Amino acid sequence: MTDTDLDRLIACPTCDLLHEVAPVEPGYKARCRRCHTVLIAPRRQSMDVAIALAVTTTVLMIGAVSFPFLSMSQSGLQKSTSILGMVAIFDHGLMIVAGAFVAMMVIALPLVRALALIYTLLPLRLGRKPAPGAKRVFLFAQWLLPWAMTEIFIVGTMVALVKLMGLASVSFGPAFWLYCILVVVVAFKDASVCKWSTWKLLNQSAAA
Amino acid sequence: MVDMETSEPIRRGLTARQAGLVGCVRCGTVHRRGTKECRTCGARLHSRDRMSLQHVWAWWFAGLFVYIPANLLPMLRTEILGRTVDSTIIGGVIEFIAHGDYFVGIVVLLASVAIPVGKFIAVAYLALSVQFGLKIRKHRRHVLFEVVEFIGRWSMVDVFVVALTAALVQLGFVISIVPGLGAVCFALSVAFTMLSAQSFDTRAIWDRIEEQDQT
Numbered sequence: 261m262t263d264t265d266l267d268r269l270i271a272c273p274t275c276d277l278l279h280e281v282a283p284v285e286p287g288y289k290a291r292c293r294r295c296h297t298v299l300i301a302p303r304r305q306s307m308d309v310a311i312a313l314a315v316t317t318t319v320l321m322i323g324a325v326s327f328p329f330l331s332m333s334q335s336g337l338q339k340s341t342s343i344l345g346m347v348a349i350f351d352h353g354l355m356i357v358a359g360a361f362v363a364m365m366v367i368a369l370p371l372v373r374a375l376a377l378i379y380t381l382l383p384l385r386l387g388r389k390p391a392p393g394a395k396r397v398f399l400f401a402q403w404l405l406p407w408a409m410t411e412i413f414i415v416g417t418m419v420a421l422v423k424l425m426g427l428a429s430v431s432f433g434p435a436f437w438l439y440c441i442l443v444v445v446v447a448f449k450d451a452s453v454c455k456w457s458t459w460k461l462l463n464q465s466a467a468a
Numbered sequence: 469m470v471d472m473e474t475s476e477p478i479r480r481g482l483t484a485r486q487a488g489l490v491g492c493v494r495c496g497t498v499h500r501r502g503t504k505e506c507r508t509c510g511a512r513l514h515s516r517d518r519m520s521l522q523h524v525w526a527w528w529f530a531g532l533f534v535y536i537p538a539n540l541l542p543m544l545r546t547e548i549l550g551r552t553v554d555s556t557i558i559g560g561v562i563e564f565i566a567h568g569d570y571f572v573g574i575v576v577l578l579a580s581v582a583i584p585v586g587k588f589i590a591v592a593y594l595a596l597s598v599q600f601g602l603k604i605r606k607h608r609r610h611v612l613f614e615v616v617e618f619i620g621r622w623s624m625v626d627v628f629v630v631a632l633t634a635a636l637v638q639l640g641f642v643i644s645i646v647p648g649l650g651a652v653c654f655a656l657s658v659a660f661t662m663l664s665a666q667s668f669d670t671r672a673i674w675d676r677i678e679e680q681d682q683t
Contacts, residue, residue, distance in 0.1 A: 266489070267498075269498040271490075271491020271496055271497075273496050275483070276671040276675075277482075278477050278482055280478050294674070295674065334642070337639040349631055349646070355647060358631075361624075399510065412621060415625055416626075416632065417628070419576070420632040455495060456495065
């Protein structure tokens with residue numbers, strides 16, 4: 261069998277079962293027969309949507325780290341914090357390790373994933389050849405997926421709020437609302453990218 | 469149109485390995501056996517990753533190793549009017565429940581105790597069952613893995629709660645809260661167990677299920 265013959269097949273990344281690649285209508289999903297992993301899920305105007313949402317994510321993240329996130333007041337004393345202030349709490353010795361984790365999972369990795377998507381898709385959208393190292397960047401962004409924890413951070417915020425509400429009055433800063441929107445935008449961005457279609461496009465435009 | 473040669477393995481429901489081929493775990497592209505690198509995405513190819521289980525166990529032990537101090541060292545250190553109180557994970561949960569804060573208590577208990585402990589057991593069970601071919605009911609092993617992969621990262625919730633609490637509760641002499649070393653150990657433990665689950669070659673789980681079906 262030649263590579264062209266093999267390109268008619270797709271092996272499920274989760275369970276290795278072979279399938280024949282069939283054209284999938286935008287908006288539909290092709291799943292593995294055996295383990296139901298999504299294999300191909302093209303979207304209409306997928307690239308425009310993905311790029312737009314990735315840019316939105318970047319802007320929202322810049323806003324979310326610039327403004328106050330939460331503030332607390334009790335008996336005339338007040339304390340407000342930004343997301344960066346929360347990272348800065350881990351300021352000495354081994355604590356810096358925990359600070360680095362929080363900074364990566366809440367700020368850096370969601371941003372890196374958005375920028376990686378723009379880097380991969382924008383040249384393709386403009387009909388150019390893929391950017392240097394685009395494949396590696398796209399692969400890395402896929403690997404990072406479980407490490408970007410925007411939704412988990414918002415749930416953590418809710419728990420902290422419930423915990424602190426008994427202690428003092430807590431109010432929301434603009435960064436809180438920006439981050440809530442960001443969680444939703446990131447979810448839509450991730451759902452708008454079909455890995456299989458993107459890999460095919462990356463290869464076609466590299467060969468062209 | 470697909471010619472006979474490529475449609476045959478699909479009709480018989482074969483895996484890439486059974487058909488003498490190699491599938492890429494990153495993008496699904498199919499290659500001839502012996503190919504080193506995926507022609508589509510450039511990832512390294514393994515028919516089955518033999519190193520996979522060793523990596524799973526290495527990260528598993530690293531995760532367990534730091535999970536112990538995560539429970540013994542304080543997660544939070546509270547200073548109220550000059551008095552210092554350390555609270556561990558379990559100590560914190562007991563305090564919340566005692567104060568009637570059932571919601572926070574149960575979330576912390578789930579995220580910091582139930583999920584990590586469940587994940588250690590589930591990953592060990594899966595790894596051992598792949599290694600020794602233990603019998604498990606069909607699909608149960610895979611459902612278990614999906615739960616581990618999907619749920620595991622939610623343990624991080626507690627670290628975020630600690631960070632926010634410490635950042636906000638800084639009211640000078642009255643009350644201030646700083647994170648403890650337990651938080652560092654806990655964050656590391658979550659990261660290590662995530663790496664353990666990510667190292668798992670899920671295809672090996674399905675190979676076992678296949679073998680059981682045939683007997």
